[in-house]
Amino acid sequence: MINELKIIKSKRRNQAIAFFIFRLLSYSIVAILFIILSFIIVKGVSVINWNFITQMPEEGMTKGGIYPAIIGTLYLVAGSMIFAFPIGVLAAIYMNEYVKDGIAKRIIKQMTNNLAGIPSIVFGLFGMSLFVNKLHFGDSIIAGSLTLGLLALPVVIRTTEEALKAVDNTFRQASLGLGASKWQTTRRVVLPIAFPNIITGLILSVGRVSGETAPILFTVAAYFLPKLPTSIFDQAMALPYHLYEISTSGTHIEESRPIAYGTALVLIIIVLIVNLLANGLRKYFGNKVKMN
Amino acid sequence: MYKIESKNVDFYYGASQALKNINIAIRPNTVTALIGPSGCGKSTYLRLFNRMNDLIDNIKITGQVLIDGGNIYERGINVDSLRKNVGMVFQKANPFPKSIFENVAYGLRVNGITDKKFIEERVETSIKQVVLWDEVKDKLKKSAFELSGGQQQRLCIARCLAIQPSVILMDEPTSALDPISTAKVEELIYEMKSKYTIVIVTHNMQQAGRVSDTTAFFYMGELVEYDNTKTLFINPKEERTQNYITGRFG
Numbered sequence: 001m002i003n004e005l006k007i008i009k010s011k012r013r014n015q016a017i018a019f020f021i022f023r024l025l026s027y028s029i030v031a032i033l034f035i036i037l038s039f040i041i042v043k044g045v046s047v048i049n050w051n052f053i054t055q056m057p058e059e060g061m062t063k064g065g066i067y068p069a070i071i072g073t074l075y076l077v078a079g080s081m082i083f084a085f086p087i088g089v090l091a092a093i094y095m096n097e098y099v100k101d102g103i104a105k106r107i108i109k110q111m112t113n114n115l116a117g118i119p120s121i122v123f124g125l126f127g128m129s130l131f132v133n134k135l136h137f138g139d140s141i142i143a144g145s146l147t148l149g150l151l152a153l154p155v156v157i158r159t160t161e162e163a164l165k166a167v168d169n170t171f172r173q174a175s176l177g178l179g180a181s182k183w184q185t186t187r188r189v190v191l192p193i194a195f196p197n198i199i200t201g202l203i204l205s206v207g208r209v210s211g212e213t214a215p216i217l218f219t220v221a222a223y224f225l226p227k228l229p230t231s232i233f234d235q236a237m238a239l240p241y242h243l244y245e246i247s248t249s250g251t252h253i254e255e256s257r258p259i260a261y262g263t264a265l266v267l268i269i270i271v272l273i274v275n276l277l278a279n280g281l282r283k284y285f286g287n288k289v290k291m292n
Numbered sequence: 293m294y295k296i297e298s299k300n301v302d303f304y305y306g307a308s309q310a311l312k313n314i315n316i317a318i319r320p321n322t323v324t325a326l327i328g329p330s331g332c333g334k335s336t337y338l339r340l341f342n343r344m345n346d347l348i349d350n351i352k353i354t355g356q357v358l359i360d361g362g363n364i365y366e367r368g369i370n371v372d373s374l375r376k377n378v379g380m381v382f383q384k385a386n387p388f389p390k391s392i393f394e395n396v397a398y399g400l401r402v403n404g405i406t407d408k409k410f411i412e413e414r415v416e417t418s419i420k421q422v423v424l425w426d427e428v429k430d431k432l433k434k435s436a437f438e439l440s441g442g443q444q445q446r447l448c449i450a451r452c453l454a455i456q457p458s459v460i461l462m463d464e465p466t467s468a469l470d471p472i473s474t475a476k477v478e479e480l481i482y483e484m485k486s487k488y489t490i491v492i493v494t495h496n497m498q499q500a501g502r503v504s505d506t507t508a509f510f511y512m513g514e515l516v517e518y519d520n521t522k523t524l525f526i527n528p529k530e531e532r533t534q535n536y537i538t539g540r541f542g
Binding site for chain 1: 382
C-alpha cells in the first residue's frame with residue numbers, strides 16, 4: 001500500500017516537472033517575440049511619422065523618409081507573386097490531383113524540396129546570371145521579381161499541396177460518382193474547399209518574400225535612387241536592402257541608426273499586416289465556401 | 293435479363309488479391325445486400341460497379357462486370373457516363389460545401405444541363421423523392437452543412453437521384469446515423485426499389501434482412517454464399533455463413 005502511494009506521488013511529481021518545463025519553453029517563445037518587437041518598436045517608433053513613409057531619403061540617408069524603399073518592396077512582392085502564384089498553384093494541382101504515385105511524382109516532389117533548401121543567396125547569384133546578364137534585363141524590378149518568385153515557388157507549391165491534401169477524398173468521389181470529370185471535380189469542388197488554405201499559404205509566402213535581402217542584392221536593389229522606378233526594367237530600392245545598406249556601408253552609420261530602426265519597424269508592420277490579412281481572408285472565405 | 297453481372301472477377305491491390313473469382317447476377321429492381329466482416333472485400337466489390345476503384349493506384353482487375361449486358365471494363369467505355377448511370381451514396385454524408393439547392397443541381401450542371409427551369413424542377417422532384425422537401429423548401433439557398441446528419445444523407449441520396457441513374461450503390465449509408473434517421477433511409481431504399489436496382493453494403497444484419505431481396509456473404513475476398521435474403525438468413529448452406537449471421541465471428 002505504502003509503496004503504491006509512493007509510486008503515485010512520484011508519477012505526479014514527474015508530471016508536474018515535465019509540464020513546468022514545457023510551459024516555460026512555450027512562454028519563452030512568446031517572450032522572445034515580445035522582446036524583439038518591443039526592441040524594434042522602442043528604437044524605431046520615434047522616427048516614424050507621415051513624412052518618414054512618404055518622403056525621399058535626404059542627406060546621405062541621415063534624414064528624410066523611406067518612401068522609395070516601401071514602394072520598391074511592394075513592386076517586388078507583387079511582381080514575384082504574379083510569377084509564383086500561377087505556376088506554383090497549377091503545379092500543385094497537377095501533382096496532387098492528376099499524377100499517379102510513381103517515379104515521376106517522387107522526382108518532382110524531391111526536386112521541389114531541394115529547391116526549398118537552396119540558400120537564398122544562391123538564388124540571387126542564379127538570378128543575376130540568368131535574368132540580369134543572360135536575358136539582359138539588367139538590374140531591374142523584373143529580374144528581382146523573377147528571382148524572388150523562384151524563391152517563393154516551393155513554398156507556394158507546398159502550401160497549395162497541403163491545402164489540396166486536406167480536402168476529404170469522399171468529396172472527390174461524390175463528384176466523380178455523379179459523372180463529373182476530374183477537371184470539373186477539381187474546379188467546382190476541390191478548389192473551393194481548399195481555397196481558404198491556399199490563400200493563407202500564398203499570403204504567408206508574400207510575408208517571406210518581402211523580407212528577403214539576398215536574392216535582390218545582385219538583381220534589382222539600388223543603394224539610393226533620386227526618383228521612383230517608372231518601368232519594370234528600372235532598378236528599385238527595397239526595405240530589407242535599405243536596412244542592410246544604411247546599417248553597414250553608409251557613410252554616416254551612426255546618424256542613420258534611427259532610420260534603420262524605423263525601416264525595420266515598417267518592414268515588420270508590413271509583414272504583420274500581411275499575416276493578419278491572411279487570417280482574415282481565411283475566415284472570410286472559410287465561411288463563404290459553405291455557401292456557393 | 294440481369295441488370296448487373298460479374299463473371300470470374302479477380303481484383304488486386306498491388307500484389308494482394310482482394311477479390312477471388314466473384315460470380316454474381318443481380319436482377320433489375322431488387323435490393324442486394326453485401327455483408328461480411330471488415331476487410332472481406334464487399335466495399336471493394338461495390339466500387340467495381342461505378343469504377344470508383346480506378347482512383348486507386350496500382351490496381352488490377354480481371355474478369356467481366358456487365359451492366360445491362362455491356363462490359364463496363366471494356367476499352368473505350370466512357371467512365372463519366374457510366375457513373376451517371378450508376379449513382380453512389382457514401383458511408384459518411386458528404387454534401388458539397390454548397391447550398392442545398394446547388395448540391396442536388398450539381399450532377400445536372402456537370403453533365404452540361406443549363407436550362408434553369410428544368411434544373412429547378414428536377415431538384416424539387418429529387419428532394420421530394422427522399423421526403424426532405426418539407427424540411428428544406430424554405431432554405432434551399434442555405435448551406436447544406438446546416439442540415440442534420442440524417443437530412444444530409446437524404447440530401448446526398450437526392451443528389452444521386454437527380455441525374456436519374458438506374459443503379460444505386462450504397463456503401464454503409466446508415467452507419468453514421470441515429471435509429472430514426474436510419475429507419476427513414478431504409479424506408480426510402482424500400483420505395484426506391486421500384487425504379488432502381490440497388491446494391492447496399494452493410495454491417496448490420498437486421499438491416500440486410502429488412503431491406504434486401506438477395507444477400508451476398510463475403511469472407512476474405514471470396515463470395516461464400518449468394519441467395520435469397522430469407523433463405524440465406526434462415527437456412528444458409530454454408531457453415532461460415534451460419535457462423536457469421538449468428539454472430540459467432542466477424
